[in-house]
Amino acid sequence: MTPKVSLRGVSKSFGSNTVLRDLSLDVATGEVVSLIGASGSGKTTLLRCVNLLEHIDDGAVLLDGDEISAIGRDPNPVRRRVGIVFQSFNLFPHMSVARNITLALTKVLGQSHDDARTHASDLLQRFGLAEKADVYPDQLSGGQQQRVAIIRALAMRPEVLLLDEITSALDPELVGEVLDVVRELKGSGITLLIATHEMGFAREISDRVCFLHSGSVAEIGTPTQVFGSPQDERTRQFLRRVTN
Amino acid sequence: MARGLHRRTGHQPRLTTRQEYERQQRRRSSFIAAASTFVVLVAVLVFVPRMPRWDRVKKSFFDVDQMGDSLPRLIDAFWLDVKIFAWTTPAIFALALLIALARNSRSPALFPIRALAAAYTDVMRGVPVILWIYLVGFGVPGLGIARPFNSPLLWGSVALAMTYSGYVAEVFRAGIDSVHESQRAAARSLGLSSTQTMRHVVLPQAIRRVVPPLLNDLVSLQKDVALVSLIGPIEILRQAGIDKSKFANFTPFVVAALIFLSVTIPLTRLTDYLWQRERRRTSGTRVAA
Ligand SMILES: Nc1ncnc2c1ncn2[C@@H]1O[C@H](COP(=O)(O)OP(=O)(O)O)[C@@H](O)[C@H]1O
Ligand SMILES: [Mg+2]
Secondary structure, three states: OOOOEEEEEEEEEEOOEEEEEEEEEEEOOOOEEEEEOOOOOOHHHHHHHHOOOOOOOEEEEEEOOEEOOOOOOOHHHHHHHEEEEOOOOOOOOOOOHHHHHHHHHHHOOOOOHHHHHHHHHHHHHHOOOHHHOOOOHHHOOHHHHHHHHHHHHHOOOOOEEEEEOOOOOOOHHHHHHHHHHHHHHOOOOOEEEEEOOOHHHHHHHOOEEEEEEOOEEEEEEOHHHHHHOOOOHHHHHHHHHHHO | OHHHHHHHHOOOOOOOHHHHHHHHHHHHHHHHHHHHHHHHHHHHHHHHHHOOOHHHHHHHHOOHHHHHHHHHHHHHHHHHHHHHHHHHHHHHHHHHHHHHHHHHOOOHHHHHHHHHHHHHHHHHHHOOHHHHHHHHHHHOHHHOOOOOOOOHHHHHHHHHHHHHHHHHHHHHHHHHHHOOHHHHHHHHHOOOOHHHHHHHHHHHHHHHHHHHHHHHHHHHHHHHHHHHHHHOOOOHHHHHHHHHHHHOOOHHHHHHHHHHHHHHHHHHHHHHHHHHHHHHHHOOOOOOO
């Protein structure tokens, strides 16, 4: 079967700093893959390449077998299908929660304001934020802001959702409510690619775990394989460091 | 609860030593401010009238009859300043926004536009306003354009709008630059085009941040409008000059200054207030002292 997302020999540098080296990775439809690896190993860059926030230097990124990284391709239709949630939430501070969610629905998908608003309310309801619809982001806790950011991405009904260390900027007691949202998404048919430092969570939620080391895949396998009996010395070292 | 208790027993809430100390400090600085203002005022009121030529200055600058006589004419003439201000302001904002957007464009193909916009702001900010008003205000009508498009009033206003749009464009640009890149990333990741991102996400945040400096520029504009008089139109400054010559008295200039102040001071206070508010909103908690 054609993978949902496929990276084929992707390379990416910033100046002389090579961040992704000939990296290949296939993710099946509905699969949950976690990216783990040291800070600076290229997790964020990889995710940004998948929804075309970065141009790759070499190789190809495919969505349903279609080369989305081809030169001169309009990125906007791709971004409708591939959502991303950032470490720092990036909500629009000058818009209410509801407007944050409906902006792209109306401007990109062409929905009417009423339809968009109903859709936003349904999602807010589903994730326990119904009463926050008309509040502005700075009146929300970090956990609530990140949940809104996830809802904003989900509202576009993406086929693929990229999550970039979405709990790293949160106080420990707020991590749980955000991870609960992600747990709810698993099995809904959406394909999830998750960069994370939460090893316990990666182990629990992932179909496969991918360990990145300086821009390439050092090891990939089921959580039991990667966490239980890592084959690569670098994986073992990394896991020793983060579990201590 | 605690407050009710104090009221019932008739006691003021007890101040801590620190609160007591800070209260004393506040009283002390209020006293110093009041005392020094008083000293300066007395000095002015006592010494200025004792200057050898005070009588003559008083007559030629502060002639009460002259004030009453000139005031209606000057207010009438001030209307022209208000009108010039009213039609140049929207033109300045529109032009400035276009230039700022041109300078912020990112596509490599638009390099000539960026360069042009940069050159425009450099020239406009580099030439004295008055010189530009002379050049455009006399130069363009001098080309022999037909009425009514040859009026110095029109081209003086255009010159003013051109100069100011250079400054205001820089203010807009600074505002646009101050919006964090992650905001664009978020908008683009949702599929918004770069134009939609600018319009719905970047500009609204940018403009909110630059309201105080924009008002600052408006205060300056309000005064610089008078420079258009130098190429002909009879607005307040010129009317004051006419009155001065006719009555051989400088009082009309003082009246004109007061009329300007009656508009610019409220605007300046508002600007300051908005600055302070913006500062409080964005610069975090103040250090104690
Ligand atoms: N926009 C950029 N410009 C220059 N260097 C960058 C940029 N983004 C990331 N990098 C560099 O790429 C490397 C990988 O970063 P990143 O993908 O953020 O890693 P991770 O998310 O795994 O911590 C780092 O060395 C970082 O400094
Ligand atoms: Mg990262």
